[in-house]
Amino acid sequence: MSTRPKIEVENLRLWYGTKPVLHGLTFSVQEGEILAVIGPAQSGKSSLLKCLNRTIELVPGARVEGSIRIDGRDIRQIRDVHALRRRIGMVTPLPVGLPMSIYDNVAFAPRCAGITDRRELDARVEECLRQAALWDEVKDRLHMLGTKLPGGQQQRLTIARALSHKPDILCLDEFSIAIDPVTTMRIEEVLRELRSRMTIILVTNLTQQARRLADRTLFLWKGELVELDRTEVIFSEHPRDRRTHEYVRGFFG
Numbered sequence: 001m002s003t004r005p006k007i008e009v010e011n012l013r014l015w016y017g018t019k020p021v022l023h024g025l026t027f028s029v030q031e032g033e034i035l036a037v038i039g040p041a042q043s044g045k046s047s048l049l050k051c052l053n054r055t056i057e058l059v060p061g062a063r064v065e066g067s068i069r070i071d072g073r074d075i076r077q078i079r080d081v082h083a084l085r086r087r088i089g090m091v092t093p094l095p096v097g098l099p100m101s102i103y104d105n106v107a108f109a110p111r112c113a114g115i116t117d118r119r120e121l122d123a124r125v126e127e128c129l130r131q132a133a134l135w136d137e138v139k140d141r142l143h144m145l146g147t148k149l150p151g152g153q154q155q156r157l158t159i160a161r162a163l164s165h166k167p168d169i170l171c172l173d174e175f176s177i178a179i180d181p182v183t184t185m186r187i188e189e190v191l192r193e194l195r196s197r198m199t200i201i202l203v204t205n206l207t208q209q210a211r212r213l214a215d216r217t218l219f220l221w222k223g224e225l226v227e228l229d230r231t232e233v234i235f236s237e238h239p240r241d242r243r244t245h246e247y248v249r250g251f252f253g
């Protein structure tokens with residue numbers, strides 16, 4: 001992990017209509033680290049991810065204050081919002097396969113980016129499916145409908161699609177909610193492999209998943225950043241805040 005901040009969030013506030021949801025978050029994410037964001041339901045974890053890729057702008061009535069910088073640049077100043085979103089791969093809780101073949105699911109973004117050469121596309125599809133630990137299972141049926149895959153494979157296909165943009169940041173929102181423990185472990189291995197190449201933000205209700213994977217863990221509670229520290233500190237007997245201790249021990253959630 002480098003010590004260069006990839007993402008710098010400063011005094012980030014969010015409202016849906018008049019309802020305050022994020023209350024002035026300030027933190028940074030280092031290049032090449034896995035940062036876990038944990039917290040009970042409705043704490044604002046998914047909303048935070050939406051602020052990062054500016055999809056929050058698609059939510060009627062949402063208002064954002066404060067700043068987010070990626071590689072030192074304020075994301076509000078990025079004119080081409082689609083270019084920003086391509087840099088940030090997003091994996092949602094339930095797999096969202098496009099109604100097309102496995103191959104086309106992964107080739108979709110590169111084609112949109114203008115790649116037409118078949119060999120280049122083949123190579124990109126294979127690379128992304130390998131990175132998502134899915135290649136060996138699907139290489140002989142790439143032209144099968146992606147949505148026909150079982151849930152765990154579909155979620156890995158979603159990851160392959162997120163990687164097909166060649167993002168330098170990968171955000172995962174409760175990626176294991178609909179998949180079995182064995183597939184979850186495989187994807188966790190994939191994330192450990194990917195961390196050397198990209199910065200990863202992992203939103204999870206599973207505190208033990210954060211403990212297994214994250215370099216640092218941020219505890220969000222009712223839109224407030226309660227504590228951010230190295231994961232072993234957050235899960236130790238003595239995190240800084242009593243609420244962190246109670247949450248990770250399962251006293252509330």
Ligand SMILES: Nc1ncnc2c1ncn2[C@@H]1O[C@H](COP(=O)(O)OP(=O)(O)OP(=O)(O)O)[C@@H](O)[C@H]1O
Binds near residue numbers: 016042045048
């Ligand atoms: N589009 C929306 N319009 C209005 N309120 C919303 C919207 N999306 C989320 N909220 C509210 O914002 C708050 C934070 O929700 P968010 O989904 O960000 O939390 P979360 O920590 O990701 O929760 P969960 O773990 O249940 O997914 C909740 O009170 C939720 O009801």
